[in-house]
Amino acid sequence: FVQPRSLARPPPRSMARPWRADTRMAVSPFDIARARVRIESYGTYATVAALMTNASMRLMTSTTVNETKEWLDRLVQAIFITSIGISILTGTFTAVIFTLSGIYAKTALGVSMDGACKAFLDQSQVFRQRGFQAFEVSLISWSIAFPLSLFTRVHGKTRWFVLLFGLALTYAMCTQWFGVIALARELIYIPRGIQGPFKLAKA
Numbered sequence: 001f002v003q004p005r006s007l008a009r010p011p012p013r014s015m016a017r018p019w020r021a022d023t024r025m026a027v028s029p030f031d032i033a034r035a036r037v038r039i040e041s042y043g044t045y046a047t048v049a050a051l052m053t054n055a056s057m058r059l060m061t062s063t064t065v066n067e068t069k070e071w072l073d074r075l076v077q078a079i080f081i082t083s084i085g086i087s088i089l090t091g092t093f094t095a096v097i098f099t100l101s102g103i104y105a106k107t108a109l110g111v112s113m114d115g116a117c118k119a120f121l122d123q124s125q126v127f128r129q130r131g132f133q134a135f136e137v138s139l140i141s142w143s144i145a146f147p148l149s150l151f152t153r154v155h156g157k158t159r160w161f162v163l164l165f166g167l168a169l170t171y172a173m174c175t176q177w178f179g180v181i182a183l184a185r186e187l188i189y190i191p192r193g194i195q196g197p198f199k200l201a202k203a
Contacts, residue, residue, distance in 0.1 A: 032114060035105075035121070042102035042128075045135065046095045052138050053091035056145070060084045063149045073152075080148040087141035090134040097131035139177065143170040 063084075065077050101124055108117035147166020151159045 032109065035109065035117065038121070039102050039105045039109075042098040042105070045098040045131070046102065049091045049094035049098065049135055049138065052135075052142060053088055053095060056084050056087040056091060056138070056142050059142070059145060059149055060088070063152060065152070076148055076151055080145050080152065083141045083145035083148065087138045087145060090141065091138040094131045094135040094138060097127055097134075101128055101131075136178075136181075140174060143174060146170070 060081075063080065065081065101121075104124075105117050105121055108114070108120060144167075147163055147170060150166055151163040153159075154162050
């Protein structure tokens with residue numbers, strides 16, 4: 001005997017399961033294996049940024065800033081201190097941002113919250129963009145500070161040659177670095193509809 005639909009009683013209110021956004025059971029085209037590879041790259045960013053910060057701190061502590069009456073020496077020392085300070089701060093910012101991103105994304109995967117992991121990666125993208133931009137600033141600042149440090153160590157006319165050679169080498173290195181970044185932006189990120197974190201580099 002089949003009870004008619006009109007006579008079928010709805011389940012009790014206490015038995016009805018209310019709807020909720022359960023990220024643990026969220027259904028989405030989320031490839032965990034690829035997500036793990038993506039998350040591991042955050043650790044690489046954090047490691048390189050930490051190494052850059054350490055290199056900047058060593059350069060700062062090993063460079064002696066003396067009191068001098070020469071306005072040119074004071075100017076070089078001021079630019080050096082500013083550049084190395086910016087490099088340390090931006091490198092630290094980058095390391096912390098990508099470390100936190102990797103920790104929380106792995107935590108979500110570890111407790112089987114795949115949907116939460118995907119949502120976290122998507123919504124925290126803006127922070128990683130800023131972290132990468134800070135990483136670029138850290139690289140440039142360190143590259144400027146290093147030849148200035150050599151300038152303060154060398155005396156006489158030779159230090160001008162050292163400074164110009166260091167700045168020229170810095171320019172050449174930055175050109176190659178940002179060439180790689182621009183290539184990645186054009187071939188990988190723009191096709192996915194992502195302008196950052198490489199929007200500082202020219203396409």
